[in-house]
Amino acid sequence: MAHAAEICQETPPDVKAILHARTPEVVALSGSVTLRGAVNGGNFIGSGLPVVTERSGQAVAAALDRKGAVLLSGNGIVLAASSIYKLVDRAFQVRQNALVQQRALALRGKVTYLVDLQQSAPARREPPASAAPAQQPGPPEGRG
Numbered sequence: 763m764a765h766a767a768e769i770c771q772e773t774p775p776d777v778k779a780i781l782h783a784r785t786p787e788v789v790a791l792s793g794s795v796t797l798r799g800a801v802n803g804g805n806f807i808g809s810g811l812p813v814v815t816e817r818s819g820q821a822v823a824a825a826l827d828r829k830g831a832v833l834l835s836g837n838g839i840v841l842a843a844s845s846i847y848k849l850v851d852r853a854f855q856v857r858q859n860a861l862v863q864q865r866a867l868a869l870r871g872k873v874t875y876l877v878d879l880q881q882s883a884p885a886r887r888e889p890p891a892s893a894a895p896a897q898q899p900g901p902p903e904g905r906g
Contacts, residue, residue: 804859
């Protein structure tokens, strides 16, 4: 695994928190089966996260720059965020997504991923310009 100092030196300045986790549910989806967004909190995963086999800090940081998360083949995940709050939420969502995806695959049915739903969803109507934006409770980062 790349040293955290190497990754930190290569990441954009807005990244304030980095996590490397060897969560078994996520490790299982870092090889032949692709981790894909299956539940609402995993929508940032989209159709998959970059998978890095090279363990250099530069390779991990370059992949992080694209999605904010990178799978390390057979070794877990590295996540990056602009705050600890966002990082913890993202780590929780990745694990939950991996669990739901594994259970859905175990049922041997068709798994409907979020990307598939977005492509088949009807176009949304834009709210009127005069509508006031909804105020979100919780910390400035939002509510996870």
